[in-house]
Amino acid sequence: MERPSLRTRTGFDGSLIEYADHLVDAVRTQVGQGQALCALSGGVDSSVCAALVHRAIGEQLTCVFVDHGLMRAGEPEMVAELFGKHFGMNLISVDAADRFFAKLEGVDDPEHKRKIIGEEFIRVFEEEKAKLGKLDYLVQGTIYPDIVESDSDKGVVKSHHNVGGLPEDVDFELCEPVKYLYKDEVRKIGEYLGLPHELVWRQPFPGPGLGVRVVGALTRDRVRMVREADAIFREEIAAAGKESEIWQYFAVNPGCRSVGVSDGRRTYGDAIVLRAICSTDAMSADVADLDIAFLSRVSTRIATEVAGVNRVMYDTTPKPPSTIEWE
Numbered sequence: 001m002e003r004p005s006l007r008t009r010t011g012f013d014g015s016l017i018e019y020a021d022h023l024v025d026a027v028r029t030q031v032g033q034g035q036a037l038c039a040l041s042g043g044v045d046s047s048v049c050a051a052l053v054h055r056a057i058g059e060q061l062t063c064v065f066v067d068h069g070l071m072r073a074g075e076p077e078m079v080a081e082l083f084g085k086h087f088g089m090n091l092i093s094v095d096a097a098d099r100f101f102a103k104l105e106g107v108d109d110p111e112h113k114r115k116i117i118g119e120e121f122i123r124v125f126e127e128e129k130a131k132l133g134k135l136d137y138l139v140q141g142t143i144y145p146d147i148v149e150s151d152s153d154k155g156v157v158k159s160h161h162n163v164g165g166l167p168e169d170v171d172f173e174l175c176e177p178v179k180y181l182y183k184d185e186v187r188k189i190g191e192y193l194g195l196p197h198e199l200v201w202r203q204p205f206p207g208p209g210l211g212v213r214v215v216g217a218l219t220r221d222r223v224r225m226v227r228e229a230d231a232i233f234r235e236e237i238a239a240a241g242k243e244s245e246i247w248q249y250f251a252v253n254p255g256c257r258s259v260g261v262s263d264g265r266r267t268y269g270d271a272i273v274l275r276a277i278c279s280t281d282a283m284s285a286d287v288a289d290l291d292i293a294f295l296s297r298v299s300t301r302i303a304t305e306v307a308g309v310n311r312v313m314y315d316t317t318p319k320p321p322s323t324i325e326w327e
């Protein structure tokens with residue numbers, strides 16, 4: 001289906017970059033002398049919104065980043081470095097890993113895990129908000145497909161983690177500057193605003209983070225295995241120059257153990273599954289055609305470098321019948 005033009009969606013008659021400048025002015029007018037708050041995940045939508053609103057109102061914006069302990073390797077550091085230091089934003093980083101792990105202990109149902117992560121996120125965010133005093137605007141990275149999708153009456157396949165679910169009697173207004181834009185337009189505006197290419201064009205990453213890439217109950221150790229395996233896989237994909245041909249690639253801990261051998265001794269360790277898919281819209285996906293030599297190199301690195309892992313598999317199932325993420 002052909003998508004409506006920028007002009008049809010926004011009434012704005014100009015280029016996308018001119019529209020970005022227009023949005024900066026519009027946010028400045030909307031917020032006035034008020035105070036704005038943005039939940040910044042380090043993902044594309046909230047990062048672009050934070051950069052845009054910061055350009056418009058500077059010090060009047062505060063961003064809150066919640067580290068739930070389920071981030072990929074280097075992510076909390078990247079957020080602090082880029083938004084805190086480079087852009088000089090008012091950034092509050094909350095280390096909430098203990099809280100999340102405590103709530104998730106022993107929970108193995110995927111929907112229940114997502115729900116707990118979403119609810120705990122809102123709780124942490126609300127606490128930080130309360131500490132800041134009067135707030136006039138909440139910045140949200142709603143994009144056009146979110147609006148269109150929320151109109152859909154299809155059943156829930158996986159519940160989404162969002163700052164949505166706001167109570168009805170809130171005493172602030174929403175600021176949703178990119179709500180008429182498609183993802184690729186948001187990315188282009190992000191680059192225009194000076195966000196790094198790797199962030200703006202990064203692969204999709206679920207809100208519940210690595211929590212949905214560890215099948216069954218989470219432990220810090222199983223999350224660590226996925227985080228380290230994921231970092232190695234990403235490093236090798238980048239070294240092979242394959243980043244742009246693959247839509248999404250990541251590691252999963254499928255929750256099974258098997259026998260292995262290391263230095264002549266029997267091991268009984270965790271398995272890791274590698275998943276890499278090609279897609280244009282995430283509605284359907286094909287398995288990325290990675291050659292055995294490449295996969296074998298990644299597998300050997302993971303099984304020797306990641307403590308507790310002794311077996312690596314490649315997921316060869318398209319979507320459908322599988323989904324992209326395991327949970």
Ligand SMILES: Nc1ncnc2c1ncn2[C@@H]1O[C@H](COP(=O)(O)OP(=O)(O)OP(=O)(O)O)[C@@H](O)[C@H]1O
Pocket residue numbers: 038039040041042043044045046047064065066067068121140141160161162163205206207208
């Ligand atoms: N760990 C986090 N810390 C702060 N804010 C978060 C965090 N996770 C999610 N959010 C907020 O919730 C929104 C929705 O999260 P979701 O995971 O659905 O991502 P998204 O819609 O792809 O947006 P983004 O690209 O910004 O991650 C984010 O845009 C962000 O405002």
